[in-house]
Amino acid sequence: MDTKHTVLEKYFGYTSFLPYQEEIVDAVIAGRDVLAVMATGGGKSLCYQLPALVFGGLTVVVSPLxxxxxxxxxxLRANGIPAATINSSLGLGERRIIERVILEGRIRILYISPERAVQPSFLSLLSQADVRLIAIDEAHCISMWGHNFRPEYRRLRALKERFPAAPVIALxxxxxxxxxxxIAVQLALKEPARFVGSFNRKNLTYRVVPKARYFPRLVAYLSEHRDDAGIVYCFSQKATExxxxxxxxxxxxxxxxHxxxxxxxRAEHQEAFSHGDAAIICATVAFGMGIDKPDVRFVIHTDLPKDIESYYQETGRAGRDGEASDCILFYSRxxxxxxxxxxxxxGGDATQKDVAYRKAGAMLDYCETAGCRRKFLLDYFGETYPEEPCGGCDRCEAPVKVFDGTEVASAVIACIRQVGERFGASYIADILTGSKSARIRENGHETLPAYDSGRYTRDQWLLFIQELVGKGFVTSTGGRYPVLVLNERSRAVxxxxxxxxxTEPRPEGVVAPEADDYDEVLFLRLRRLRKVVADLDRVPPFVVFHDRSLKEMAKFYPGTGVALLRIYGVSEGKLQxxxxxxxxxxxxxxxxxGIGPERRSG
Incomplete structure (x- = not known):
């Protein structure tokens, strides 16, 4: 039986594990049930694929799409690993062939939908096979408390009941x-080893850009990234088209x-994107769970996500291969x-709505924070981030300038007092900028001393208000209709x-990341070759090699098969x-x- 390190290098082309991978693999190989929470791009799939090769027999993977x-x-097949899937797209003849190969013990990893996984006929088939491991992907779908709840996932405990000796890994x-x-209760996991990784995606850069006249900015950004693949999220179906x-x-x-x-x-468009025939997908949130393309270089939101959880999940589709990628949000309050x-x-009851409004408020706070965006995200998920510039968000890319904002704070606080502490931030900003809205006229607030008294734009006033709330100079009641009220610090001001x-207002813009140290001409040449090879094999380009692999080739210029095997992600199967x-x-x-042997790895 191969050791885990031998399998890692031979079949996957890696020489080391990512954080938590080795601990999870060890727990699975030891026969323990496992619950693993790992950020997108953290290498969840390897946590069951590697043990599957160590165990032998059959590993069953429940996957939603x-x-x-x-x-x-x-x-897996590109790496020389016998794998298959049974799904509704297969004809009866194809399915029968795969079932026969399973019973002959010639399949190591089988992918199956949650609906099919619990069908009596399929469970009967598995009972005749040598099931050694069961993996449940997208396991949050089993919980009504999570996002993307799928009732069919509730029935998956039947797998544990039918194969009690096989460890279950939920991811x-x-x-x-x-x-x-x-998840642990619904799947009947037995004293599972629980691993919760970091939510910090270090390779992602987060930027929030004013939405006004966003299309020219979007075009300018895309023009600088014509060779990259990306997702642009829109609110409505019509907006995507x-x-x-x-x-x-x-x-x-x-x-x-959509x-x-x-x-x-939909299937045609997703395949075109995966295979590199379309560089950009303009999508609603319908384009999401199950997207396995690792070389998405940017995720752009043209509309405000409904909560931090959705935003984090959607931006997480960028840079799954660990390469630098951008997350840009065009924001308007x-x-x-x-x-x-x-x-x-x-719908929902009052409590559910109140939670939803609070989550939406947190999304606004993220957009309007004057501090590090990465720290904000990690704080939201309960993870501590040090008080230092992250170097990967627009707030930390340039030093923040601080000024004496006492006059600004006084104007905001005076306005809140003049309206009787009965309105939210948007309304206060409207008054300060002299908005001619019907609501202000109906309330008679165009006669207040604070009306049209500010010298900043509406968006700048909103940023000031958010900062005042964050620093405790003003209190926001939160909930469905957040109201700004005064406190002891307000009165002291x-x-x-x-x-x-x-924080001094500053212009916002989209900034391109710094270039990596590799031969860009060769990289593009290898990308074109990869596309040709992938099309011949009828697979997405990333199945052949990841971008990271091509960049290392373009940096070290390997001249032999031995040197190529030292490149990240080049397995023995892919070398052959x-x-x-x-x-x-x-x-x-x-x-x-004219690049000579002295610059090449051999």
Whole structure:
């Protein structure tokens, strides 16, 4: 039996584990049930794929989406691992062949939907196979307390009951403690080893950009990233189609994706994106769970997400391969009205709505914070981040300038007092900027001393107000209709007893990340070769090699198979299957550019 390290290098082309992977693998190999919460890109799949090869026999993986199963199977086969999936897209003949191969013991990893996993006929088939391990992916779907609840997941405990000797590993990217407990109970896990990784995606850069006139900014950003793949999230189905058409007219390979499209069209668009035939997907949140493309270089939101959990999950689809990627949110506080509409439309009792409004308020706070965005996200999920610039958000990329904001604070506090402490931040900002809204006229507030008394824009006043709340100079009641009220510190400011430091407003923009240290010409050449090879094999390009692998090739110029095996993600199977073509391309590039043996790894 191969050791875990031998399997890691031979079949996956890696020489070391990512955080928590080795501990999880050890627990599974020891026969323990496991609950693993790891951020997207943390390498959850390897936590059951590697033990499957150590165990032998059959590992059954429950996965929610056909496209995800197919991508996983393609990637495993490219590494020389016998894998298969049984799903509704297969004909009867194809399914019978796979079932026969399973019974013959020639499949190591089988992907299956949660619906099929508990069918009596399928359980009967598995009873005749040598089931050694069961993996439940997207395990948060089992809990009504989590997002994306799927009732069919509740029945998966039948697998544990049918195969009590096989350890079960449940995996998810996001699960608060209550959801973790529910997963363990619903799956009947026996004293599971629990691993909760960090939520800090160090390779992601977070930026929030004013939404006004966002389309030219979006086009400018995409023009600088024409060779990259990305997702642009929109609120409505119509918005995805309109944006895709506008981008197409600007020369971008963009396609829409939403739940209203026919199944065949959605599948076609997702495959085009996965295979690199479309660089950009303009999507609603229907494009989400199960997206296995690792080289998504940017995730852009043109509308405000409804809560931090959704935003974190959606941005998590960027940079799953660990390479630097951008998360950009075009923000306007006006989008909050859309969120309120959704909360009311989705129904629920008063408590559920209050929770939803508080979550939406936290999303506003993230957009308007003057501090580090990464720290804000991690604090939200209960993870401590040091008080230092993260270097990976727009707030930390340039030093924050602080000024004496006592006059600004006094103007805000005076306005709150003049309206009787009965309104929220947007209304206060409207008064200070002299808005001519009907609501202000109906309340007679255009006659207040505070009306049109400010010299800043509405968005800048909102940032000041958010900072005043965060620093305790003003109190926000939160809930469905947050109201600003005064406190002891507010009154001390008006009395002249406190000085208020505030962050100086600054222009916002989209900043491109710094270039990596590799031969960009060779990298692009290898990417084109990868696309040709992938199309011949009818698999997505990332199944052949990840971007990180190509960048290392473009940095070290490997000249032999041994040198190529030292490249990240190059397994023995991939060396045999693709190595010669890529080595030839590297040799040709080096000859053309005069790159000698002294610069190449051999």
């Amino acid at each position: 056909i496209a995800l199963m197919k991508d996983q199977v393609d990637a 998810t990217a996001t699960a608060i403690p209550a959801v973790q407990d529910d 309109d944006l895709a058409e506008k981008l197409h007219n600007k020369g971008f390979l963009a396609l829409p994706y 739940a209203g499209l026919p199944d065949a069209v 006006g989008d909050y009205g859309t969120i309120r509409y959704l909360i009311e439309k989705e 008006l009395a002249g007893d406190l000085v208020v430091p505030l 299957r693709y190595g010669r073509k890529f080595l030839d391309a590297i040799d040709k590039h080096c000859a053309e550019q």
